[in-house]
Amino acid sequence: MLSVLYSLPIVALLWLLHFLPLSALAVIGRGLGRLLMPLSRKRRAIVALNLAWCFPELDETARRDLARRHFAALGRSFLERGILWWSSRQRLEKLIRIDGEQHLRQQLAAGRPVILLAPHFVGLDAGGIGIAMRHDSISLYARQSNPLVNRLLLRGRHRFGDQQLLSRQDGVRATVKAMKSGRPFYYLPDLNARRRDAVFAPFFGIQAATVSGLPRLARVANAVILPCVTRMLPGGAGYRVEIGEPWADYPTDDVVADTTRMNTWLEGVIRTMPEQYYWVHRRFKTRPPGEARPY
DSSP: OGGGGOOHHHHHHHHHHTTSOHHHHHHHHHHHHHHHHHHOHHHHHHHHHHHHHHOTTSOHHHHHHHHHHHHHHHHHHHHHHHHHHHSOHHHHHHHEEEESHHHHHHHHHTTOOEEEEOOOBTTHHHHHHHHHHHSOOEEEOOOOSSHHHHHHHHHHHTSSSOOEEEOGGGHHHHHHHHHHTTOOEEEOOOSBOOGGGEEEEEETTEEEEEEOHHHHHHHHHTOEEEEEEEEEOSTTOOEEEEEOOOOSSOSOSOHHHHHHHHHHHHHHHHTTSGGGBOTTSOTTOSOOTTOOOOO
């Protein structure tokens, strides 16, 4: 959604704003998000449906308040990309803290391929930068239709260390080879997928088309899964990247059960900061046979 806002004047404004203290930029970003909400009718409707399906226990007033907080968080993430793209390493190291990095270092030291399971929270890009400043890593990259956005995202992801960006066309072999060379894989498998690429697994009690790449890659590469969640902190406190302990007994022989485990874990994290999950995405677009599309 926010990519349509990028133009040369907007990018120039982002560059100017990135000199502001984060506490000031956060206030402006929240205001921008609240302004975008009434102007983004289509995305507002997507968020409303997602929240109604995932949080039926909340009344309409509570869900509307959650939607407002979500758009405020989106506005912040949009403006704060300027900090990620142009600020110095020294500033970013102060703003992006990593908790649990010892879990990653231990697995890499043991020679284990590592998949960092990084869901789509609004602080996702900050988490990727935080990892890239400390470790040569890999991630998947989809070329953006907006050439300016494409150039900026590529520049941001290549600023630090030796980062390897793979496309889906590169295939599993290239991903496994990179992981076995000692690069952790910053992996984002939690968005809607086409029926042929997914299994249906419950997400907040609703069958959701979910990429089964996490257990499949883990099996092929003999990789360990480390959950990796980025939290946008209040005001000028920055971001906290939380790397959890390795998942035990994963993967199993049951791909659906393994994918369900991922979704169940994700639900629990979302409930700790529901406004920061990427609700503007049509998560339930692909439906089981016979079900109508909800959006």
